[in-house]
Amino acid sequence: MDYFIELFCSGLTRGAIYALIALGYTMVYGIIGLINFAHGEIYMIGAFTSFIVATVLSIYGFPLLAIVVLAGLAAVVWSSAYGYTVEKIAYKPLRHAPRLSPLISAIGMSIFLQNYVLLAQTSDFLPFPTLIPEFAFMEPVAHIVGSTDIVILITTTIMMLILTVVIKGTKVGKAMRATSQDRTMAMLVGINVNRIISVTFIIGSALAAVGGLLIASHIGQINFFIGFLAGIKAFTAAVLGGIGSIPGAVLGGLVLGLTESFATGYVSSDYEDVFAFSLLVFILIFKPSGLLGKAETKKV
Amino acid sequence: MSLLKEMKKGLFTSLWFVFLTFPLMVIKVDPIERVVRWRWENALYVAVGTFLMYLLVTFLMQRKNARAATETEVDADRESFIHRLIASPRQKYLLGGALLAVAIAFPFFSSSYQTNVMTTALMYVVLGLGLNIVVGMAGLLDLGYVAFYAVGAYSYALLNHHFGLGFWAVLPIGGGLAAIFGILLGFPVLRLRGDYLAIVTLGFGEIIRLILENWGEFSKGPSGISNISRPGLFGLELNLDAAIIYIYYLMILFMIVTIFIVNRLQDSRLGRAWIALREDEIACQAMGIDKRKTKLVAFSLGAFWAGIIGVVFAAKTTFINPASFTFLESAIILAIVVLGGMGSIIGVILAALILILLPEYLRALSEYRMLAFGAILVAMMVFRPQGLIANIRRTYIFEKEKSPAEKS
Amino acid sequence: MMDTPILKISGLTMDFGGIRALNRLDLDVHAGEIVALIGPNGAGKTTFFNCLTGIYAPTAGEIILTPPQGGKSISLKGLKPNQVTEKGLARTFQNIRLFSQMTVLENVMIGRHCRTRAFILGAIFRNAATRREEREIVEMSYAILEKVGLAGVANEFAKNLSYGAQRRLEIARALATEPFLLLLDEPAAGMNPQETQELDRLIREISDDGLSILLIEHDMKLVMSLSDRIFVMDYGKKIAQGVPSEIRSNPAVIKAYLGEEVDA
Ligand SMILES: Nc1ncnc2c1ncn2[C@@H]1O[C@H](COP(=O)(O)OP(=O)(O)O)[C@@H](O)[C@H]1O
Numbered sequence: 011m012d013y014f015i016e017l018f019c020s021g022l023t024r025g026a027i028y029a030l031i032a033l034g035y036t037m038v039y040g041i042i043g044l045i046n047f048a049h050g051e052i053y054m055i056g057a058f059t060s061f062i063v064a065t066v067l068s069i070y071g072f073p074l075l076a077i078v079v080l081a082g083l084a085a086v087v088w089s090s091a092y093g094y095t096v097e098k099i100a101y102k103p104l105r106h107a108p109r110l111s112p113l114i115s116a117i118g119m120s121i122f123l124q125n126y127v128l129l130a131q132t133s134d135f136l137p138f139p140t141l142i143p144e145f146a147f148m149e150p151v152a153h154i155v156g157s158t159d160i161v162i163l164i165t166t167t168i169m170m171l172i173l174t175v176v177i178k179g180t181k182v183g184k185a186m187r188a189t190s191q192d193r194t195m196a197m198l199v200g201i202n203v204n205r206i207i208s209v210t211f212i213i214g215s216a217l218a219a220v221g222g223l224l225i226a227s228h229i230g231q232i233n234f235f236i237g238f239l240a241g242i243k244a245f246t247a248a249v250l251g252g253i254g255s256i257p258g259a260v261l262g263g264l265v266l267g268l269t270e271s272f273a274t275g276y277v278s279s280d281y282e283d284v285f286a287f288s289l290l291v292f293i294l295i296f297k298p299s300g301l302l303g304k305a306e307t308k309k310v
Numbered sequence: 311m312s313l314l315k316e317m318k319k320g321l322f323t324s325l326w327f328v329f330l331t332f333p334l335m336v337i338k339v340d341p342i343e344r345v346v347r348w349r350w351e352n353a354l355y356v357a358v359g360t361f362l363m364y365l366l367v368t369f370l371m372q373r374k375n376a377r378a379a380t381e382t383e384v385d386a387d388r389e390s391f392i393h394r395l396i397a398s399p400r401q402k403y404l405l406g407g408a409l410l411a412v413a414i415a416f417p418f419f420s421s422s423y424q425t426n427v428m429t430t431a432l433m434y435v436v437l438g439l440g441l442n443i444v445v446g447m448a449g450l451l452d453l454g455y456v457a458f459y460a461v462g463a464y465s466y467a468l469l470n471h472h473f474g475l476g477f478w479a480v481l482p483i484g485g486g487l488a489a490i491f492g493i494l495l496g497f498p499v500l501r502l503r504g505d506y507l508a509i510v511t512l513g514f515g516e517i518i519r520l521i522l523e524n525w526g527e528f529s530k531g532p533s534g535i536s537n538i539s540r541p542g543l544f545g546l547e548l549n550l551d552a553a554i555i556y557i558y559y560l561m562i563l564f565m566i567v568t569i570f571i572v573n574r575l576q577d578s579r580l581g582r583a584w585i586a587l588r589e590d591e592i593a594c595q596a597m598g599i600d601k602r603k604t605k606l607v608a609f610s611l612g613a614f615w616a617g618i619i620g621v622v623f624a625a626k627t628t629f630i631n632p633a634s635f636t637f638l639e640s641a642i643i644l645a646i647v648v649l650g651g652m653g654s655i656i657g658v659i660l661a662a663l664i665l666i667l668l669p670e671y672l673r674a675l676s677e678y679r680m681l682a683f684g685a686i687l688v689a690m691m692v693f694r695p696q697g698l699i700a701n702i703r704r705t706y707i708f709e710k711e712k713s714p715a716e717k718s
Numbered sequence: 719m720m721d722t723p724i725l726k727i728s729g730l731t732m733d734f735g736g737i738r739a740l741n742r743l744d745l746d747v748h749a750g751e752i753v754a755l756i757g758p759n760g761a762g763k764t765t766f767f768n769c770l771t772g773i774y775a776p777t778a779g780e781i782i783l784t785p786p787q788g789g790k791s792i793s794l795k796g797l798k799p800n801q802v803t804e805k806g807l808a809r810t811f812q813n814i815r816l817f818s819q820m821t822v823l824e825n826v827m828i829g830r831h832c833r834t835r836a837f838i839l840g841a842i843f844r845n846a847a848t849r850r851e852e853r854e855i856v857e858m859s860y861a862i863l864e865k866v867g868l869a870g871v872a873n874e875f876a877k878n879l880s881y882g883a884q885r886r887l888e889i890a891r892a893l894a895t896e897p898f899l900l901l902l903d904e905p906a907a908g909m910n911p912q913e914t915q916e917l918d919r920l921i922r923e924i925s926d927d928g929l930s931i932l933l934i935e936h937d938m939k940l941v942m943s944l945s946d947r948i949f950v951m952d953y954g955k956k957i958a959q960g961v962p963s964e965i966r967s968n969p970a971v972i973k974a975y976l977g978e979e980v981d982a
Pocket residue numbers: 307308309310734737739757758759760761762763764765766
């Protein structure tokens with residue numbers, strides 16, 4: 011039973027982080043219909059930035075709390091800046107290009123960013139500093155649920171709540187929803203669509219950065235390539251939930267995290283990634299509209 | 311826009327990039343030794359680099375816009391130097407013959423190392439031409455092309471290892487198996503929308519690689535298969551240098567055959583259907599084209615080529631492991647097609663030679679190879695989606711009414 | 719007319735989520751007829767074409783096609799668009815869908831696809847049969863271009879043609895599939911009066927060649943001059959049918975549609 015709960019919790023943690031990254035895919039897809047292939051790299055850059063800032067601050071002897079806050083802040087700021095810039099360079103000029111052009115551009119961006127980080131930093135795995143201490147009150151259950159798991163779950167929940175408030179309650183959120191429903195109409199009623207697209211990239215990137223920070227401190231090491239796999243898995247989560255749907259991304263993330271956790275725990279861990287990829291292939295083939303998305307007839 | 315204003319914007323952009331790249335470019339930490347290195351000089355490079363880049367991009371954009379503004383019936387003017395060069399068949403054959411002569415003479419005045427490099431480049435030419443059928447002509451973004459390459463390579467490695475089958479026997483088997491894989495995968499996925507198809511093929515490619523890595527009994531896992539036989543020449547055992555030259559000539563032959571076939575396909579009923587499919591699927595179907603079947607043929611034909619070259623790859627290196635078949639490999643081949651110009655045969659040949667040979671001969675560049683490939687994909691989409699050498703369509707001349715004579 | 723209609727539609731219904739775009743539609747076309755389908759924007763006319771040609775799968779109803787020269791009746795329901803075309807139904811699109819990166823001639827040649835056979839081996843080896851077929855494709859396509867008056871621009875890119883010429887190219891492309899029933903979706907949209915007049919003549923010529931025509935059009939002058947019969951739709955329903963003179967004076971039609979342009 012303990013083992014079951016342990017797997018459940020680790021699945022939940024994984025799932026929560028997949029969900030954080032999946033939100034970026036789903037929001038961008040909802041607004042410009044693009045699979046933002048470089049989103050995984052934004053997450054990787056978030057992890058790297060927080061690694062650099064946290065390590066520098068700890069070398070200079072800052073207290074742990076300050077390190078956590080500043081590293082998190084830096085990750086969010088720089089990831090957002092990268093997300094914003096990537097959109098301006100690689101996607102905005104292609105707004106009216108054939109559908110596959112921005113996707114190819116996104117793949118190029120993804121490869122570029124990976125190798126940029128590789129060249130600017132290193133190809134080695136780097137040890138990520140411990141940012142989340144083992145809490146004393148968690149002692150009795152520590153063999154089942156780690157403190158990082160709790161922190162990740164709480165942080166993710168808070169992020170999602172904030173996102174919900176932004177999207178449901180603010181003017182920007184309303185404009186985002188309008189734009190994703192019908193971009194031309196949104197433009198006609200005076201919404202600055204380019205600005206809304208930028209905001210979407212910034213929000214998505216910020217969420218990915220938080221995901222990057224959390225997962226890096228959970229796993230304890232990073233390198234320039236972590237964005238590829240995490241990106242694919244998060245995309246799988248987004249599609250599983252129904253791409254374009256925000257609750258879908260969360261649901262998809264959790265389902266993927268839990269199934270992965272149980273499959274590796276009870277079946278075999280050799281084929282962990284094969285499992286995720288197969289799931290991706292199967293959903294796209296058999297239910298491309300996902301769990302919460304609705305199937306549409308393309309208008310001719 | 312005034313120059314001063316451009317300069318100001320350029321300055322602002324370069325400041326933004328200095329900020330953007332600051333943590334990654336300037337700071338370098340060693341978490342074990344606990345030392346921080348501040349590489350301020352990098353900030354300067356970024357600033358200057360961005361500024362120059364900004365000016366270049368602005369210039370290119372202005373030129374592109376100016377062109378778009380004057381573009382009416384100037385398609386003829388847009389034809390590049392190369393198009394004009396090959397416009398007349400005589401010049402085309404002369405040029406082709408000259409290039410072929412150089413290619414045949416090449417091994418005699420260069421080292422086996424260089425011949426080997428050239429063989430690799432030729433392999434990418436053929437891979438590029440194969441993927442060009444799928445992506446360039448039929449418009450199917452296949453990100454798992456490397457999987458078919460792996461099928462070919464492992465077919466030869468395993469059949470050679472277990473049953474001692476030779477290169478020539480496995481060549482059609484490898485190509486055929488890859489084509490069958492193409493059909494098996496294509497059947498369920500080809501009804502998907504373009505971007506989903508791309509992701510599914512990527513997933514498929516990764517699945518194949520992961521299986522090769524993890525299923526040790528079958529593929530010997532990450533350590534790979536070694537001591538694969540080189541191709542034989544009528545039962546002759548060749549020494550290493552001779553084998554390198556032999557494979558080089560084989561690749562020349564394969565390339566010529568590929569160019570011939572792709573060229574004929576392009577101007578056929580099937581080739582037209584592919585291009586129409588790329589342009590507008592719905593109109594295509596309404597014109598009576600079976601979308602599923604036509605796509606499947608393109609997909610498996612492309613896979614066939616990848617399989618063939620996979621066999622050659624295994625025979626050339628005599629050692630393969632799953633690390634040779636990552637997504638990046640697919641991305642490199644895609645970059646060749648995109649840089650060359652979707653659907654353009656000469657473009658793809660040129661692009662393969664540039665992308666494979668340049669980093670090989672300019673060692674300083676080889677470190678930046680993948681960075682450049684990524685940048686090329688973005689830049690081509692933004693500035694020149696038609697590629698280095700745009701594909702031109704065949705024209706027909708009608709001398710008298712109702713008695714059309716053809717001319718390519 | 720006593721003969722069996724070449725196209726008989728009964729109870730055709732199409733739902734999109736909550737919207738019922740077609741509501742139990744009945745319609746028939748006889749051999750050699752020009753039938754017009756009119757109705758305000760959003761009435762469901764294009765949706766009707768899409769259901770006929772297999773692009774949408776209708777929710778309910780039956781579509782029966784009977785080839786004119788004593789062919790067997792077949793149901794078009796569940797057929798893929800290319801199969802529908804093979805059966806002898808061809809269409810044009812309201813929002814022009816040409817292959818813009820191909821030449822004008824090649825666009826028409828695509829239409830020959832479903833009537834020709836050459837495949838991979840034929841393409842590679844170019845045997846005598848393939849060469850003959852290829853020549854026939856070119857000749858026939860060129861002849862069709864002459865018919866619609868585009869032979870002079872055969873080697874231009876389709877995207878460089880004027881709007882009216884693009885619409886005529888759409889018709890040429892459809893004719894290349896050798897249909898016996900031609901569906902035209904607003905062929906005169908965006909044409910100037912002179913172009914419309916040429917279109918009028920072209921449609922008559924096609925009709926004289928023995929094809930039946932089902933025409934969606936807003937230009938009432940064209941509709942009234944060409945049509946043998948007219949069907950009127952509104953909100954997915956058929957609200958009237960009859961010969962032009964009957965439709966002109968039908969109060970329901972005037973109310974729904976002709977209100978602003980009774981003078982047509
Ligand atoms: N693929 C689709 N999905 C949802 N609604 C559609 C689709 N195609 C058409 N419709 C709706 O069906 C109705 C009829 O449209 P249409 O057939 O284009 O009208 P018409 O051609 O008569 O102007 C419209 O309300 C349109 O919005």
